[in-house]
Amino acid sequence: MELQTEPLDWRDGDVPVSRRFDDPYFSLDNGLAETRFVFLEGNDLPSRFRDGFHIAELGFGTGLNLLATLDLWRSSGQDGTLHYTSFEAFPMQPQDMIRAQQAFPDLAPIAEDLAPYWATNTREISLPDLHFTLVEGDARETVKTMSKPADAWFLDGFAPAKNPELWEPDLLTCVAEKTVPNGTAATYTAAGHVRRALDAAGLITTRIPGFGRKRHMTIARKAA
Template sequence: MTENEQPKDGLSGLEWKDGAIPVSRRFDDPYFSLADGLAETRHVFLAGNDLPARLRDGFHIAELGFGTGLNMLATRLMWAATNPSGTVHFTSFEAFPLSAEDIARALDAFPEARAVADDFLAQWAKGQRHIELPGLVLTVIEGDARQTLGQWQGKADAWFLDGFSPAKNPELWSADLMAEVYAHTQPGGTFATYTAAGHVRRSLAEAGFEVTRLPGHGRKRHMTAGRRA
């Protein structure tokens, strides 16, 4: 254990790097970028899906991997800053939901996001997974996305593909699951992800997406985005 690491928490399945960054013991991977996770979210998922230009009332975002809810809160901040009325829908698929306490602790690293998280956290702590917030309706579907996504009746205008690293969490990047993502995407809908792994890009292309490699965030050279024609 390095001097920057904290003792592992056997109850939550987390360890805390630098006392602030949650790292999954199950996947040995951090929940957000070590180099400003909020900035990465804005670069990869918001800009990668061209959301500043596309968000509108009724827009539906879907996500693989809810984690700390940082992507949802970044979306909420963008929507509130640009559109005083209307509602965005945000559906996330999460197999291992964190406790409200762990989410709150993680979000303390991002005061801007934490400042708008209290109403979400209060409902999350009560076990609610369909949460109505000002300007955004959140639904978190618990369970293995390989089973739950196929049962979902919705279609997304934009996807945030934000599972743990493909090398450590290959189940969330399989060709079959990418095909389900495509099937649950509106015509003209998009996806974005931080990873540029070749097998992930090939699976997305084989599913039917037009796939583009873009500059990544921070030290990551590349990321991936795409569109359903």
């Protein structure tokens, strides 16, 4: 499959900004801290980790969430294999992804391990402690094809006002259907229409304090 070129600008030298969506790929304040706060703590990780734990993600972006999650998996001493599936319509070019990841020295060892895979546009990575799949295409169609339900979701599309496709009720309903009982989801947004769509899909949402300058974010759980 021929990759589409994803046009970027760089802010402050390190932060990639999508021209398509006019939105930065991660927080201008501290992208790694935001990932850890919103997606890892928001899904009650690492306490829920177990062999075969499956994370699914809307919006792969720079790969920061993957790096931070694998770092937590390893640093927490978790045994077994983490499964991680990410859905992305417009993958970044390898050189841009590698450049963006260099902004996080704490993750440098993992970034260096995975850089050769990005450089060759690898879409599946199998390591002793990681099975990663990047699914290209419109998530409104591709999420339906995911066979293994997720234990946790990272809902990390661009802002709902700029990237409404990743926040449509039908897609969020599919997300809920592809979630195990007691599974969770987390997102940086607290937009009312997103929370209502998640609630209508069968997830129980809670609005909690957000990261940095964001007043609120959303966590959700599927009933047992």
